[in-house]
Amino acid sequence: MSDPTDVLIVGAGPVGMLTALALAQTGASVRVLDKEEQIINSPRAAVYFPSTLIILEELGILDELNEIGFRNRDFGTHIPEFDHHSVVTTEPIEGIPYDYQLHAGQHDVARVAMEHARKLGVEVLFGHEVHGYEEYDDRIVVMTSSEEGEQTYEAKWLVGCDGARSTVRKLAGIEFEGHTWPERFVATNVKFPFQELGYEQANFVCDPVNMAVIAQLDRDGLWRCTYMEDSSLPEETYEDRIHQRYEWFMQGRKDYELVSSSPYMLHQRAAETLHKGRVLLAGDAAHATNPCGGLGLTSGVWTGIVLADILGAVLRGEEDEEIFDRFSDERRRVFWEVVTPAATENKRMLQEQDMEQRKKDLASIEALNTDPESGALLMLFAYKVIGDVLREGSRWADADPSDRVAINFKDRKGQIH
Ligand SMILES: Cc1cc2nc3c(=O)[nH]c(=O)nc-3n(C[C@H](O)[C@H](O)[C@H](O)COP(=O)(O)OP(=O)(O)OC[C@H]3O[C@@H](n4cnc5c(N)ncnc54)[C@H](O)[C@@H]3O)c2cc1C
Incomplete structure (x- = not known):
């Protein structure tokens, strides 16, 4: 010992x-x-x-x-x-x-x-x-x-x-x-110039379906985009849905590079x-x-x-x-x-x-x-x-x-x- x-x-x-x-x-x-x-x-x-x-x-x-x-x-x-x-x-x-x-x-x-x-x-x-x-x-x-x-x-x-x-x-x-919330959140790290769409370096996006928290992570253009999804959707396929969700936050632009992502439950x-x-x-x-x-x-x-x-x-x-x-x-x-x-x-x-x-x-x-x-x-x-x-x-x-x-x-x- x-x-x-x-x-x-x-x-x-x-x-x-x-x-x-x-x-x-x-x-x-x-x-x-x-x-x-x-x-x-x-x-x-x-x-x-x-x-x-x-x-x-x-x-x-x-x-x-x-x-x-x-x-x-x-x-x-x-x-x-x-x-x-x-x-x-x-x-x-x-x-x-x-x-x-x-x-x-x-x-x-x-x-x-x-x-x-x-x-x-x-x-x-x-x-x-x-x-x-x-x-x-x-x-x-x-x-x-x-x-x-x-x-x-x-x-x-x-x-x-x-x-x-x-x-x-x-x-x-x-x-x-306490309790665990029913929703699933998905945290993604992505390279994308969010500021070109009018986002600040830290943001709340309030929306009953497409809520998000979007924040810049470093000086090299890496951002965090965290959004919510229905937890009845299968967790193992969450990655397949990221691109569809990005359509909304990025207003249809596709010039992004997804770096990492992780689904999580909230407590x-x-x-x-x-x-x-x-x-x-x-x-x-x-x-x-x-x-x-x-x-x-x-x-x-x-x-x-x-x-x-x-x-x-x-x-x-x-x-x-x-x-x-x-x-x-x-x-x-x-x-x-x-x-x-x-x-x-x-x-x-x-x-x-x-x-x-x-x-x-x-x-x-x-x-x-x-x-x-x-x-x-x-x-x-x-x-x-x-x-x-x-x-x-x-x-x-x-x-x-x-x-x-x-x-x-x-x-x-x-x-x-
Ligand atoms: C997507 C997301 C975004 C967030 N954003 C924010 C934010 O902007 N601001 C904020 O204040 N908070 C935020 N949080 C919350 C924040 O991440 C957590 O509060 C933080 O990670 C807690 O830190 P911790 O050191 O207590 O635990 P953790 O970071 O979870 O670290 C626990 C450590 O314990 C180790 N460990 C576990 N079990 C064992 C074991 N049996 N033996 C040895 N080692 C073990 C693990 O390997 C790990 O390294 C966010 C959380 C998530 C999920």
Whole structure:
């Protein structure tokens, strides 16, 4: 058996690696185990809001990620049946530290976090599938299978960051409460100049049949187009239908190159507890939301970072273990009271079936566009309120980032006041 560590993390996804880095920065010894041979590069999270940027900066990796990805200040909403195209931008806001969203693949976020964590001594072992553990009063021993055979790893604490189907959560006998949505989403990565058709770098397309979330992924013309399809259609033939669906989003153009795609089910679920004995949960293993509006990784990363903060404090003897129950209660509350209503409302608006409600949605979106400052304020709301609430349960909860923020508005002539 290898040397014991303070913490074993299962899952080298973005939450596992950011949590590992944050823990290592507190001085904890950390080992990460992942069943894949490398960081997974399937089409998933791509857009990070200011609340996540705060974390990336605190961990010292934001500048590097800004170089890899790109910054975007605009968000487009398209309602084709009403011929409505509008953009909300943070352009009128000056003087806040994070006035943009970062676009970057989540595998890049995980990789950069891993590189920094390794420099601090974190051991990341790929090709190790966790399938069991034994818990003792003061430690926990985890069993893995790998090409070299069966191995065991010991730590004081085990953190499951192993995704929505978490093995750690199942081994701990923790229920994943909530529901799975009936629709299937299809995420595709495609090379196509969407901006030539009037799309912004990030967009909602609201339509009862052809809803989509479309966002630019890199500076080389790669975009994400995620749409919904009826889950009664056979999943194994979803690829045959992509080209037909593209007809609509690309207005009949065929000069695209499909790079990758993946169908997925959407959940609105949280573990009944994020703490049981020496087992803790973060990321999608702790709570999984539909991704409309990008709150999945956003909330999952915050749960990981809050956990790293308090786990570091427990390891140093500054906090009692009972803080883990407060952490669990608070993070579950944030998920059910903040993340779930916001993500559910985004999903509803994207695919609303009722014509009267669609007209009301249109009216509220148009109201935002009569005054660019209100759109900017909405973005600020996302920055401040969601960011503040997401950090609840954290020992940083009182450190209000808006203290550092002096907000000014540009008038339409660009004057700042
Ligand atoms: C199409 C799509 C688009 C999305 N877009 C956004 C977005 O724009 N913004 C946003 O905030 N969120 C978004 N999300 C959600 C986001 O992708 C997830 O919240 C995120 O992947 C969760 O990260 P994680 O590290 O918790 O888990 P995962 O990324 O699922 O990583 C889990 C890791 O655990 C490993 N693992 C699993 N089981 C075992 C085992 N038994 N032993 C060892 N290792 C194991 C896996 O190999 C994997 O590497 C999107 C999701 C989807 C599907």
